[in-house]
Amino acid sequence: MPIAVAASPAVRSRVLKLLMEPTPEYTSLSLVEEAAFDVPAGYAGEWYMSWIPEGFVLSNVIPEADIVEYDGARGEHLFFTEMDEHTEANVNTEGARIDTALVNGREVMIVDLDDELSAVWSAEDRYFLLILEGRERPPERETLLKLVGGVRRIVR
Numbered sequence: 001m002p003i004a005v006a007a008s009p010a011v012r013s014r015v016l017k018l019l020m021e022p023t024p025e026y027t028s029l030s031l032v033e034e035a036a037f038d039v040p041a042g043y044a045g046e047w048y049m050s051w052i053p054e055g056f057v058l059s060n061v062i063p064e065a066d067i068v069e070y071d072g073a074r075g076e077h078l079f080f081t082e083m084d085e086h087t088e089a090n091v092n093t094e095g096a097r098i099d100t101a102l103v104n105g106r107e108v109m110i111v112d113l114d115d116e117l118s119a120v121w122s123a124e125d126r127y128f129l130l131i132l133e134g135r136e137r138p139p140e141r142e143t144l145l146k147l148v149g150g151v152r153r154i155v156r
Helices: 141-149
Strands: 010-022 027-040 047-049 057-062 067-071 077-083 097-103 106-112 116-123 126-133 151-153
Touching (some): 027 047, 097 141, 126 141, 141 151
Antiparallel strands (some): 010 027, 057 067, 106 116, 116 126
């Protein structure tokens, strides 16, 4: 598989929200920019993480598979991929603790393997796999859930 390394520039994506301003006669509706986040050049997916933990650096982009990877300062590793109905994936659940959480109104399956946390969920016609690995210490569930909650549709 071809690999694009972190030296590639980023594309800025916007997060829009609906602004409703009621008056006695009508309610004005408009889309306004709520936030913006960087998407690595070469990433071809439709969704991306709007928040990356401090100290994590982009290490790999695989455009053909909509995969990105980040490495942390203490040996942590972050893997994110977006998939569609034509993609089949596997998650290691052998010996894992499995439960669910509700994030942004979506049910997220969480797989806990002590030194690795995985999250799987869907939105519209896509599903996602996010893996957070710890090297020196186990990854934190709160960090995983914040990453999941920050996945947004890319507005180019």
